[in-house]
Amino acid sequence: IAAQSKREQAHDLAREAIRLMDGGSIDEAIRKLEEAEKLDPGTHLYYYEIGFAHQLRGDHKRAADFFRKAIKAGDATDQCYQMLGNVLDLGGDARKAHEAYDEGLKRFPRSGRLHMEKGTMAHQRQDYDEAIRCYERGIEAEPAYPTNYHRLALLFLSSDEEVWGMIYGELFMNLERNSPRTAEISKLLLDTYRSEITFPTDTSAHVSFTKRQTYLDINDLGQDGKPRLPFGFMGYELPLLVACSMERAIDLESLDRIRTHFLEVRAQNGHDRAWPVALFDYQQRVKEAGHLSAYNHWILMKGDEPGFEAWHQEHQHEWDAFVEWFRSNQLRMTGENLFLRSRL
Numbered sequence: 001i002a003a004q005s006k007r008e009q010a011h012d013l014a015r016e017a018i019r020l021m022d023g024g025s026i027d028e029a030i031r032k033l034e035e036a037e038k039l040d041p042g043t044h045l046y047y048y049e050i051g052f053a054h055q056l057r058g059d060h061k062r063a064a065d066f067f068r069k070a071i072k073a074g075d076a077t078d079q080c081y082q083m084l085g086n087v088l089d090l091g092g093d094a095r096k097a098h099e100a101y102d103e104g105l106k107r108f109p110r111s112g113r114l115h116m117e118k119g120t121m122a123h124q125r126q127d128y129d130e131a132i133r134c135y136e137r138g139i140e141a142e143p144a145y146p147t148n149y150h151r152l153a154l155l156f157l158s159s160d161e162e163v164w165g166m167i168y169g170e171l172f173m174n175l176e177r178n179s180p181r182t183a184e185i186s187k188l189l190l191d192t193y194r195s196e197i198t199f200p201t202d203t204s205a206h207v208s209f210t211k212r213q214t215y216l217d218i219n220d221l222g223q224d225g226k227p228r229l230p231f232g233f234m235g236y237e238l239p240l241l242v243a244c245s246m247e248r249a250i251d252l253e254s255l256d257r258i259r260t261h262f263l264e265v266r267a268q269n270g271h272d273r274a275w276p277v278a279l280f281d282y283q284q285r286v287k288e289a290g291h292l293s294a295y296n297h298w299i300l301m302k303g304d305e306p307g308f309e310a311w312h313q314e315h316q317h318e319w320d321a322f323v324e325w326f327r328s329n330q331l332r333m334t335g336e337n338l339f340l341r342s343r344l
Contacts (some may be wrong), residue, residue: 004203006039006040007039007040009036009039010035010036010037010039010046011036011037011038011040013032013033013035013039014032014033014036014045014046014049016032017029017030017032017033017036017049017053018049018244020032021049021052021053021056021234026053026056026057026269029049029053030053030054031051033046033050033053034046034048039049042073042074043073043075043142044070044071044073044075044076044077044080045075046057047066047067047069047073048066048067048070048079048083048132049089050066051064051065051066051067051069051070051083051084052065052083054066055083055086055087055090060088060090060091061085061091061198063083063087064084064087064088064091064094067080067083067084067087068084070083070084071084071104072319076107077108078104078107078108078111078113078114079113080104081100081101081103081107081108081111081114082101082104082113082114082117084097084100085097085098085100085101085104085114085117086117088100089121094120094121097117097121098121101114101117101118101121102118106325109141110141110142111138111141111142112138112139112142112143112144112145112148113142113145113147114138114143114148115134115135115137115141116134116135116138116144116147116148116151118134118144119131119132119133119134119135119138119148119151120151122134123151123155126149128155131151131155132152132155135148135151135152136148136152136340136341138341139152139333139338139339139340140338140340143333143334143335143337143338144175144332144333144334145175145176146172146176149168149169149171149172149175150168150169150172150176150185151182152164152165152168153168153169153172153188154188155163156168157169157188157189157192160210160211161208161209161210161211161212161231161232162192162196162210163209163210163226163231163236163237164232164341165188165192165238166192166209167277167279167339168339169185169188169189170185170189170299171278171279171331171332171333171339172185172281173185173186173299173329174279174282174330174331175333183302184302186264186299186300186301186302186303187302188303189299189300190211190252190255190300190302190303191306192301193250193255194250194302194303196208197240197244197250197258199247199248199249205241205244205245205247206224206241207237207240207241207244209232209236209237209240210230210232210233210236210237211234212230212233219288228337230344231275232325234265234271235271235274235275235277235344239262239265239266239269240258240262241267242261243257243258243259243261243262243264243265244258251304251307252296252297252300252301252304252307252308252310252311253307255296255300256292256293256296256297258284259283259292259296260287260292260293263280263283263284263287263292266280267284272284273344276336277339277344278331278333278337278339279331279339281337282331283295285329286329289329290321291318291321291322291325291326293315293318294315294318294319294321294322294323295322296313296325297312297319298322298326
C-alpha cells in the first residue's frame with residue numbers, strides 16, 4: 001500500500017511536470033520529475049520526461065543522458081530509443097543515432113516507429129530508395145502504425161509512380177483520421193487525380209499513375225513462363241481508365257462515380273482475386289454498407305472544400321449515417337491483410 005501510494009504521488013508529480021512543460025516552466029518541471037523518480041525509482045517514465053524537457057531547451061547532450069537512463073529501465077519502450085536517436089541526430093551524431101535505432105530494433109523488432117526513423121535519416125541524405133525500404137519494413141513490422149504510410153505517400157506522390165502513393169496515402173488516412181496530416185494527404189490525392197487523369201479529346205481519356213508498364217523483365221515471368229503484368233498498369237490503371245470512360249472532367253462528383261465504377265471493374269475482371277488489396281477490399285465493404293459516396297467525399301474533401309460543403313449541405317443525413325458507421329467500422333491493418341508493393 002505504501003509503495004502504491006508513493007507511485008501515485010510520483011504520477012501526480014509527473015502530470016504536474018508535463019503541465020508545467022506545456023506552459024514553458026522547464027526548470028520547475030524537471031524538479032518535479034526528479035522528485036517523482038525518487039518516489040518511484042526503476043521506471044523509464046521520469047527519465048524520459050526529463051530528457052524531453054532538456055530537449056525542449058535545446059540541450060541535446062543532457063537530453064541524451066536521460067534517454068540513455070530511460071532505455072536501461074525494465075519497462076522501457078521503443079519511444080525511448082526513438083527519442084535517444086532523435087537527440088543524437090539533432091546533436092550532429094548521425095552514426096550514434098543510427099546505432100540507437102538499431103539497438104532499439106533488437107529489443108523491439110516489431111517497432112514501426114524505429115524503422116520510420118531510419119527511413120527519415122535515409123531521406124535526409126537523399127537516399128530515397130533506402131528510405132522507401134525502411135518505411136516498408138516499418139509497415140511489415142507494425143502494420144497499424146500510420147507514419148510509415150504517410151512518408152511513403154509523400155515520396156511516391158512526388159514521383160512518376162503515383163499509384164503507390166494513392167494507395168499508401170488513403171491507407172494512412174484511414175489509420176490516422178482527422179489530423180493535419182490527413183488533410184494534407186486528402187488534398188494531395190485529389191490533386192494527383194486531377195493531374196494524372198486527363199481527357200485529350202471529347203471522346204478519349206488518359207490515365208498516368210505509373211511508368212512500369214513500358215517494359216517487362218525476367219522477374220515478370222510467372223512459374224508457367226507467361227508474363228505477369230505489373231499491378232500498377234494492369235491492376236490499377238486499366239480498370240481506372242475503364243471507370244473514367246463516361247466522364248469528361250475531374251471533380252468530387254465525377255471521382256465519386258469513377259472510384260465506385262473502379263471497384264466494379266476490378267470485380268468483373270477478377271482483379272480483386274489476382275491482386276488483393278486491403279484498401280480496395282475495405283472500400284467494397286463501405287460500398288456494401290451503403291456509405292461509399294460519403295466515404296469518397298471524405299477522402300478527397302480537402303482538395304475541394306467548397307465542393308465538399310456544397311455536397312454536404314445536400315446530403316447531411318447521408319453524411320451523418322456514414323460518420324456513425326465509420327466510427328465503429330475502421331480499417332484495421334494487420335499481418336494478415338498487409339499491403340506492400342513487393343507482395344503484388
